[in-house]
Amino acid sequence: MTVSRKSRSAQNDRESRLWKVGWALGLAFAAAVVVAGGIFYGLVVLLDFKEIDSTAKLDAKTLFDLVKLSFGVVAGAGALVALVVAYRRQRVDEAGAHREATRLHTERFSQAVDKLGSDSPAVRLGGVHALAGLADDAPDDSLRQTCIDVLCAYLQLPFTSDPGGDPAHQEEHHRYLANRKVRHTILRLIGDHYRRPKGTPRSWQGCDLDLTGVTIDGDIDFTGAVFSSGQVSFNGAVGRLPMGFSLLSALPFLRRSGFLPLG
Template sequence: MTAHLPRRRTERRGLRLWPVGPVLALTFATAVLVAAAVFYTGWDLLGARGLKPEHRLDSSTLFDLVKLSFGVVAGAGALVALVVAYRRQRVDEDGALREATRLHTERFTTAVAQLGDASPAVRLGGVHALAGLADDAPTRALRQTCIDVLCAYLRLPYTAEPDLPADDAEARHAYLSLREVRHTVIRLIRDHLRLAPEDPHSWQGHDFDLTEVTFDGGDFTGAHFSGGRVNFTGAEFSGGRVVFSGAEFSGGRVVFSGARFSGGRVDFHGARFSGGRATFASAEFSGGRVDFSGAEFSSGPVDFHGARFSGSTVTFASARFSGGMVIFTDARFSDGTASFYSAWFSGGTIIFSGAKFSGSTVNFSDARFSGSTVTFASARFSGGRVTFTDARFSGDRVAFTGARFSDGTVDFSQAWFPGGTVDFTGADGVAPTGLVPPNGSPFPAGLTLPRTWDPARS
């Protein structure tokens, strides 16, 4: 690993100070203006109308004039001293910052060299040294540089345990050593993101570039990713357990685009996505288990556009989608299980337009759709099973316009329609089970069906 600071991070502009002559002239002019303003204000408040003329100056008046002259000279000297002292303070501060930066650079070079050492123990020392450097960094840019290097270490090529040669003890020992170093980096990032923003060692608001990192474990429990940009684009979650339970993603931008959840377990239980933007566009959920149960999605948009849910178990049970926009357009649910059991969709827009539900089990049982707009327009339900049993549709509008249903794939048994509108205009195929009330039963207000499904009522 190259041990140097990125040029764009470390270039410093020299201390910019105006020439002393213009500064003194400006200071004197400001002082005169302030004195004139104070004099005029006092004159006005005292109600003075003029000055009493004196044709001859006595000794007392002359002495007062002399004292006034010396006072003006002393004031001018004080102003000069103040300007010079300020400039000296600025120069001293800049010199101290330069010295701190120089020492930081020396320590940084040593720590990065440790990261490239063959010994796992030395690399662990380098990881902790870089974290300490980030805490002591004299500027925000230098702290970001330390964080960038730790993230870059995670992005280095890495062979996960399933890909190790069989019966190769040496390769396994090397893998376990490297995994310990990597998990230490993850733990240090988490610990610093748990600190309050006002803590001098908090890393909240910084950028974390974790593109294409292979995760075979790691704990981000309770971390607060607030502000900045957190990038997991193309990351591989291939084994072990990666935990984001109780993590908070607020402000800034969180990107899981193209991430692959292909094994092990990834736990977002109780995580909060608020403000900012979180995107899982084109992510692949294949194998393993991904748990969003109890998660909260509020304010800013959450994007699952084009995501693939196949051969895995993904659960949004009891999740809360409120405010903002949740996008599942063109998502594919196939050969796996996706559960929205008891999820609550309220006060926002949830879009499943163009989604395809085929060969999988998707469960919306006991879900609540209230005060929001939910659309399954042009969605395709073929094969597998999608159930809305005991779901409650109330509030705004739920649209299945142009959706296509095949026999026995969708179940609305005991679904409730206490308010709002549920629109199946233009839908075709076989009517979902339990949607059309039997003859003689009251027809739910706000429910619109195509004539082919219920000619007598629609």
């Protein structure tokens, strides 16, 4: 998971990196000179131009044409500079907008994580849905992956089995049921997002999914979910085989991911 996350971060850095103005202008002028030279050479070849008459005198009309050509070159250079500056300004604005979106995402992320750590089951459920919504709205893949990692980390917390309906353990039983509801909501959201086609809104396909050591204590519907891309790990996970996984068709995937079906 670390390798793919680093590659996503490096890709985002490359996308937001800006060249220095001097380099950008120099390359733009060089490209313009090469293009102009190529066009001039092509015209010379097409017109079958043999040689330039060096004995011809410079009359007023020719001088005026040269002046117009000079002004045209200056105007073209100015337009080229304006184009480079406008492009750079656009990239700077895009980078600023991305930073602002990242800042807002970070603030919402902190609030959602605080909710996930609450003692109230209802607040934790709100935190789960908030993190799932943040993953959907994340401005880049690395931030989406962070939200998914937090949800997976919650599922990896130590699992406490049901103490039963004994009145002496009623409080523990209610606590188990509340935590079970939160866990099942996370698993349901994972199934919902991984069954959406890759590249469509709210799809998590292509993101890493680390369910190492997770206990699935109920019927979870993964029908139509696709885990074909990204790094997926069920290593050490135990529980019922999720719906949508027939044991025969899912056996190669289960062996690779380390899932241990109990029934």
